[in-house]
Amino acid sequence: AKIKGADVLVIGSPLYWHNICGSVRTLLDRFYGPVESGSLKGKLFFLFQGAAPEKWMLEAGDYTMRRFASLYGLSYEGMATNRKEAVRLSAKI
Ligand SMILES: Cc1cc2nc3c(=O)[nH]c(=O)nc-3n(C[C@H](O)[C@H](O)[C@H](O)COP(=O)(O)O)c2cc1C
Numbered sequence: 001a002k003i004k005g006a007d008v009l010v011i012g013s014p015l016y017w018h019n020i021c022g023s024v025r026t027l028l029d030r031f032y033g034p035v036e037s038g039s040l041k042g043k044l045f046f047l048f049q050g051a052a053p054e055k056w057m058l059e060a061g062d063y064t065m066r067r068f069a070s071l072y073g074l075s076y077e078g079m080a081t082n083r084k085e086a087v088r089l090s091a092k093i
Helices: 022-031 055-072 083-090
Strands: 008-016 043-049 075-080
Touching (some): 075 083
């Protein structure tokens, strides 16, 4: 209910084994079915941190979040992978 009422949703994940970590992925999995597509509103921001991420790993996480946002009706505002990007992204809140 809180997620449904939120204007801003921030999802953060460490980069584990080249991708979004298991617990965040499980959260996305659990939406599938119980949460009706298009039933959320507001902005989605994604924070994704790895120790030494390669470009394709970051792109995979960004792609998943973009698709998640689009399926459930959120406006995907983008991903930050370091402090500098997070500061830039925060201007969109
Ligand atoms: C199980 C595990 C798998 C990880 N896999 C990756 C990985 O594939 N690529 C990467 O860049 N960092 C990887 N890391 C590093 C984490 O992304 C990093 O520890 C996390 O972002 C938290 O940062 P910190 O350790 O500086 O607090 C992994 C860490 C763990 C514990």
